[in-house]
Amino acid sequence: MQHYFAMLARYHLWATEKILDQIATISEEDYRQDRGLFFDSIHGTLNHMLVAELHWYARFTESEPLTLALNAEVEHDRPALDGALRTNVAHERGAMAGLYLWPGGTTVRHTVDVPQAFG
Template sequence: MHSYFETLARYHIWATAKLLGHIDVISEEEYRRDCGLYFASIHGTLNHMLVGERNWYARIAGENSSIVALDTELESQRAALGHALDQASRRWSAWLATHPQQNYDGNLHYTRASGEPATAPFVAVLGHVFNHATHHRGQVTAALTAMGHACPELDFIYWAIAVQPTEIKQ
């Protein structure tokens, strides 16, 4: 499991950076336009992604007191949000390097944004971290396409082909 999650963490960094690069070229109006996404705009969706990154990291690292609502605007400025999202995506690789293999078998007890306690298998929570980002990157790429912009190929297989096969642990 450990090497699988390390692989997902490396893909997560790559896909986040690639998406942010494509967003850099759109206008401010397009960036903030309500595109019908769950969090309305590309800006709103990126903020939600950052909330997810920070909330799940806080829960996994045992910092539940820093959990915020899912629609919180953590960064109002576009460049600051992109930088924060890039940095948040990179944090998982360092954390995984120190996480003991035996902890994958347990549960994570955490607090939801609503304040309710919850318990879930640790591997499901960690899988959700990466799946959540993939889901919302997909929404943003759909919005980019609908606006007439080229959208990046973010599928996992494109990353796997682009990196050296030896970089992906078996």
């Protein structure tokens, strides 16, 4: 089961990096424009992704629950938001790889070496 969690964590990091790499090619105007999305703009959607990452990281590390709203703007600066997402996904990857779900739903924490992200 630990290999399954490690695979999911690697995929999540890989997919997030691919999304952020593509978004980096979008103009600032298009990036900030209200597109009628649930979180308005691409920027709003990325902030939502960061809030979700922070909530999941708190769960994986058994930290205090966060009180951030899902539409909170955690980071206004575009490069800082990109960096925060990349950093938090990498941290979450390590935390997620340290989980093992036993049959019956009991979560047990352990240490595991996580292979590099997908290429």
